[in-house]
Amino acid sequence: MVEALKLDEIWEAWGGPLYGFVLSLVGCPKDAEDVLQDVFLALVKAFKGGLELQHPRAYLYRSARNEAHRHLRRRGRNALPISDERIMLVEAPPARQDEALDLSRALAALPVDQREVVVLKLHHAMTFQEIGDLLDVSPNTAASRHRYGLEKLRDLLAGEGDRP
Amino acid sequence: MNEDEGGRRFSDEDELERWISSFAPVSPGSDARDRILEPARRAAPSGRLQRWWDEAMEGLGDLLFATRWSMATVALLFGLNLAVDRLPLQMVRKVPGGGRSSLSMSRQERRDLSELTGIEAGWLSGRLGLSSEEMRKSERR
Secondary structure, X not given: OOOHHHHHXXXXXXXXXXXXXXXXXXXXXXXXXXXXXXXXXXHHHHHHOOOOOOOHHHHXXXXXXXXXXXXXXXXXXXXXXXXXXXXXXXEOOHHHHHHHHHHXXXXXXXXXXXXXXXXXXXXXXXXXXXXXXXXXXXXXXXXXXXXXXXXXXXXXXXXXXXXO | OEEOOOOEEOXXXXXXXXXXXXXEEOOOOOOHHHHHHHHHHHHOOOHHHHHHHHHXXXXXXXXHHHHHHHHHXXXXXXXXXXXXXXXXXXXXXXXXXXXXXXXXXXHHHHHHHHHXXXXXXXXXXXXXXXXXXXXXXXXXX
């Protein structure tokens, strides 16, 4: 069984990356927190049911992704609703805030299946094999989504794609 | 990367990948941790409670283990008493001047009883009330 103390240890190790990942999917800090609340609550229930966390990274990312997609389905939309133009999906030093904002808007305009692959590959250092395992797709499919995502990002950033 | 009024242009996807990788995922605020973990903390037992539970379970395990042995000993002695009750009457006699019954058993009989019950013969003799003198007598028989 998990105890409150262990939750803090898990948060120390994985909370930050999970938050960044979930935020890139749901696009709103408040929603990201709601999703992660559900992730950690589900984790406690799973521990009570006898779960032994042998591969915490894979387990937590999968759980976070499932909860984030459930959240998106409840909202009934696939793309991020960036009503707030200042929403940031990436962090940067003050001197690069404009770049970070452009990238955030471009990422937000990607279909979620491409966005999650690009984010997992470039910001969470996952291989296509690991991404494929997480998304239940082949590594080739993950690589294709990454390629399409990059192509679209390139157009969006150049001002040639549809801006959100 | 070239930047103009239209936007940002990258020479190839490698350059775009490097540019994206130069940013970091957004970190949660310092107070987000408590907000996020609060429902899970309420559902999880506290560390103190968990330790109490672990110790209780360990204690219960010890108790069960000890009880099992105690029960086995009680059962053995109970069985031994029954066995003594069923011994041939001529083997049981009263110790003169005392109220307790004792056994008049030959060495072979004691050995047989010891074998039957799995109890060491000397201890058995003592348990059944045979005095050292009685034992010596029975040994001589």
